[in-house]
Amino acid sequence: MPSNLAIDDRLLAEAQKIGQHRTKRETVTAALAEYIARRKQRALLTLFGKIKYEPGYDYKRERRAKR
Numbered sequence: 001m002p003s004n005l006a007i008d009d010r011l012l013a014e015a016q017k018i019g020q021h022r023t024k025r026e027t028v029t030a031a032l033a034e035y036i037a038r039r040k041q042r043a044l045l046t047l048f049g050k051i052k053y054e055p056g057y058d059y060k061r062e063r064r065a066k067r
Helices: 009-019 024-045 059-065
Strands: none
Touching (some): 009 024
């Protein structure tokens, strides 16, 4: 889906340099992927303190059992 966006050339050039991306398209794609990942991580923060856990749960035993 082609788009024509007005992106600040200075910001795009800096992002391309820092990210060591070869093209503007690669830079924008990487930036969008990182933006999405960060937003998903932020959404997980709302779950802290709301999920109940079993104090006697042995995650190490469960991890060994899956092998």
